[in-house]
Amino acid sequence: MRAEIAAYLHHMRGVRCQPEQIVVGAGTYHSLDLLFQLLREDVVCMASEEAVNDGVKALFGQFRFDCRPLRLESDGICLEELQATGAQAVYVTPSHQFPYGMTLSAGKRLKLLQWAKERRAYIVENDYDGEFRYSGRPIPSLQSLDDDGRVIYVGTFSRALTPAFRLSYLVLPPALLARFRSRRHSYDQLASPIFQMTQQLFMQSGDFGRHMRKMRSVYHKKRDALLYAVRDTFPAGVEMIGADSGLHLLLRVRGEKDEAELVRAAAREGVGIYPASAYRLRSEADEAPTVLLGFGGLSEADIREGVRLLARAWKMESSLNK
Ligand SMILES: Cc1ncc(COP(=O)(O)O)c(C=O)c1O
Numbered sequence: 001m002r003a004e005i006a007a008y009l010h011h012m013r014g015v016r017c018q019p020e021q022i023v024v025g026a027g028t029y030h031s032l033d034l035l036f037q038l039l040r041e042d043v044v045c046m047a048s049e050e051a052v053n054d055g056v057k058a059l060f061g062q063f064r065f066d067c068r069p070l071r072l073e074s075d076g077i078c079l080e081e082l083q084a085t086g087a088q089a090v091y092v093t094p095s096h097q098f099p100y101g102m103t104l105s106a107g108k109r110l111k112l113l114q115w116a117k118e119r120r121a122y123i124v125e126n127d128y129d130g131e132f133r134y135s136g137r138p139i140p141s142l143q144s145l146d147d148d149g150r151v152i153y154v155g156t157f158s159r160a161l162t163p164a165f166r167l168s169y170l171v172l173p174p175a176l177l178a179r180f181r182s183r184r185h186s187y188d189q190l191a192s193p194i195f196q197m198t199q200q201l202f203m204q205s206g207d208f209g210r211h212m213r214k215m216r217s218v219y220h221k222k223r224d225a226l227l228y229a230v231r232d233t234f235p236a237g238v239e240m241i242g243a244d245s246g247l248h249l250l251l252r253v254r255g256e257k258d259e260a261e262l263v264r265a266a267a268r269e270g271v272g273i274y275p276a277s278a279y280r281l282r283s284e285a286d287e288a289p290t291v292l293l294g295f296g297g298l299s300e301a302d303i304r305e306g307v308r309l310l311a312r313a314w315k316m317e318s319s320l321n322k
Contacts, residue, residue: 004203006167012212013130014144015153017171024179026166026190028128028156029055034154034187036063038176039089039122047087049077051279056091056126060281069281072097076104079111084158089122093143095130099279099292100244101250109142115231116150122176123151129159131212133245134220149173157199159247159296160212165195184314219247225300226293229307247296250276252288253314259289262314266291269309 002019009015025031028214036249050069060067068085071078083089116123125142143153153171172180202208230240241250253262259275266273276290295303
């Protein structure tokens with residue numbers, strides 16, 4: 001399966017690696033847990049995007065890294081803040097920041113790699129949904145631009161297949177691969193061998209490639225359904241963010257209600273949305289209420305209905321407040 005993953009990553013994301021560099025895991029947080037065990041003897045201070053997925057936040061705490069949140073700008077992390085941290089590693093989601101949805105610009109990618117090279121620091125690149133990009137040119141992974149063994153690429157099959165498989169992988173640079181090999185007896189392989197073999201056969205037969213082409217088109221249509229429904233339904237004060245890739249987008253809602261009220265009102269109409277502030281490593285007093293809308297698992301009809309209910313929920317709130 002590792003040979004299949006290496007070929008797939010090269011084709012899809014420009015990743016350059018040998019199959020031996022791939023370490024399969026049982027989901028992103030299992031893979032990151034393993035990686036952090038390898039990193040902790042070099043890394044005391046870990047810089048990170050200022051907002052991350054809950055599982056990542058929990059791992060930062062578990063490993064007791066001196067965690068330094070970095071401000072997110074429209075083109076990704078603030079590099080001046082990174083320079084000032086003295087960190088030995090940085091965690092990023094460059095293709096599609098989770099949760100805020102921005103893409104790390106080409107210029108910042110090169111500067112980030114330069115930073116890592118000069119500091120002998122590591123870049124943890126979580127490319128959790130990099131395969132799903134709907135507009136603009138495909139953006140190569142950071143790993144594909146790295147000539148110095150500084151980037152650890154982290155990927156998952158959760159978005160391409162289903163999270164229920166629990167299959168993920170790390171692409172380790174040579175130095176960490178040697179460390180992993182010297183200790184591999186102490187790591188548990190939690191990824192089911194049956195699922196690994198199933199995925200290998202799926203990839204070898206070419207069916208996975210066909211599935212991915214189909215899913216890109218399916219998700220593109222769902223994304224469009226959400227995009228047009230939001231544009232047609234909400235007034236100009238509701239800003240859409242991060243719709244160019246991935247399986248979620250955000251709405252920034254300037255009005256009287258705070259995030260918690262927006263989420264509660266949506267829940268009363270049976271619509272599940274998530275408050276962006278819940279993912280922050282530090283609070284940002286000035287940010288307008290921002291919520292996440294996932295669309296991967298919904299039909300186009302459900303997406304349109306969900307947006308209609310959301311508009312009703314938020315209007316109902318404002319009429320109650322009058
Ligand atoms: C940032 C990020 N990474 C990875 C994943 C996928 O996690 P897993 O591989 O554990 O299913 C998600 C899922 O939402 C995510 O938000």
